[in-house]
Amino acid sequence: MKVLLINGSPNINGCTNRALQEMIDVFKNEGVETELINIGNSDIRGCTSCGYCHSNGKCVFDDLVNEVAKKFEIADGLVVGSPVYYSSPNGTLISFLDRLFYSSSFEKRMKVGAAVVSCRRGGNTASFDVLNKYFTISEMPIASSSYWNMVHGFTREDVEKDLEGLQTMRNLANNMVFLMRGIALAKEKYGLPKKKKRISTSFPDGKK
Numbered sequence: 001m002k003v004l005l006i007n008g009s010p011n012i013n014g015c016t017n018r019a020l021q022e023m024i025d026v027f028k029n030e031g032v033e034t035e036l037i038n039i040g041n042s043d044i045r046g047c048t049s050c051g052y053c054h055s056n057g058k059c060v061f062d063d064l065v066n067e068v069a070k071k072f073e074i075a076d077g078l079v080v081g082s083p084v085y086y087s088s089p090n091g092t093l094i095s096f097l098d099r100l101f102y103s104s105s106f107e108k109r110m111k112v113g114a115a116v117v118s119c120r121r122g123g124n125t126a127s128f129d130v131l132n133k134y135f136t137i138s139e140m141p142i143a144s145s146s147y148w149n150m151v152h153g154f155t156r157e158d159v160e161k162d163l164e165g166l167q168t169m170r171n172l173a174n175n176m177v178f179l180m181r182g183i184a185l186a187k188e189k190y191g192l193p194k195k196k197k198r199i200s201t202s203f204p205d206g207k208k
Contacts, residue, residue, distance in 0.1 A: 001032045001077075001180050001181070001184070002033040002034070002075045002077075003033070003034050003076065003078070003079060003176070003180075004034075004035055004037070004071050004077070004078050005020050005023070005024065005034060005036045005037070005078075005079040005080075005081065006037055006039060006068070006079070006080045006081065006093070006096075007036060007037065007038045007039065007081050008040050008080065008081060008090050008092060008096070009038075009081070009083045009090070009118070010041045010090070010092070011040070011083075012038045012040065012041070013156065014118075014156055015083065015118040015153050015154075015155065015156055015158070015159045016081045016082060016118040017038075017156070018118075018151065018156045019081060019116050019150075019151045019159065019165070019166075019169050020079065020081045020116060020169075022166050022169035023079060023169050023170070023172060023173035023176075024036065025170075026169075026170050026177070027173055030173075030174075030177045032177055032180075035071060035075075037064075037068060040090065040092055042063075042092065042096075043063075044063065044065065044096045044099075045061060045095060046095040046098060047059075047095070047099050047103075052103075053104075053105070057103075057105035059099050059103035061099070065096060065100050066103075068096075069100060069104040069106075072100065072104065072106075072108075073104070073106040075111065076111060076112065076180045076183075076184070077112040077113070077114070077143075077179075077180050078111060078114070078135075079113075079114045079116060080093070080097065080113070080114070080115050080116070080131050080134070081116040081117070081118070082115075082117055082131060083117075083118050084118065084119035084120075084124055086123070087122070087126040088123070088127055089127050089130055097134050101134050101137075101138060107192075108140055109138070109139040109140070109192060109193075109195075110139070110140070110141065110187065111138075111140050112140065112142075112143050112179045112180050113132075113134070113135030113138075113142050113143070114142065114143040114149060114172055115131035115132050115142075115149055116149045116150070116151075116172070117149065117150045117151075118150065118152075118153070119152060120152065120153065124148070124150040128148055128149065128150060143175050143176035143179055144172070144175060145169075145171040145175060146167065146168055146171045147164065147165075147168045148168075149168060149169070151168075151169070152165055
């Protein structure tokens with residue numbers, strides 16, 4: 001099994017990284033392969049709604065998004081970590097995830113997702129909610145923990161003192177492993193749930 005971890009922080013050895021490393025240790029002890037990708041310092045532009053991906057299965061901007069999409073496709077789980085900027089994940093990560101989830105055409109159903117946020121004091125739950133939306137619209141089960149998936153601190157050293165936050169990361173990783181294994185067994189025995197053609201509704205000009 002493999003878990004792909006995305007660190008959205010431009011400080012690659014900061015608080016968010018410390019939280020993700022706590023999870024990586026658990027994954028390794030459980031025999032789960034991991035790959036950590038730092039995107040916080042990358043030049044990632046937002047989606048331009050050009051429609052190129054609809055016919056080509058990848059983004060028109062051939063950058064880190066398309067590279068990571070290939071890794072995401074073969075992963076069993078995805079962990080997305082972000083610092084909190086103005087009660088939201090940082091802008092680079094949002095642009096990255098918008099394009100990654102929208103432009104990639106492979107099946108994401110039943111890959112396990114987990115969001116991790118890091119903040120000094122506040123804005124964590126709002127950021128956590130934003131990140132989880134990427135999973136829920138993609139039919140990805142969300143791994144939960146013994147508290148909301150967050151750590152507190154202004155520095156990596158501060159996070160070391162957040163014993164509850166670090167325990168939350170370990171519990172999250174263990175629960176994620178259990179979910180991935182359970183889903184793998186269910187897929188082998190029953191297969192994925194039958195895919196239904198999507199119904200998309202809109203009501204332009206107030207018409208029903």
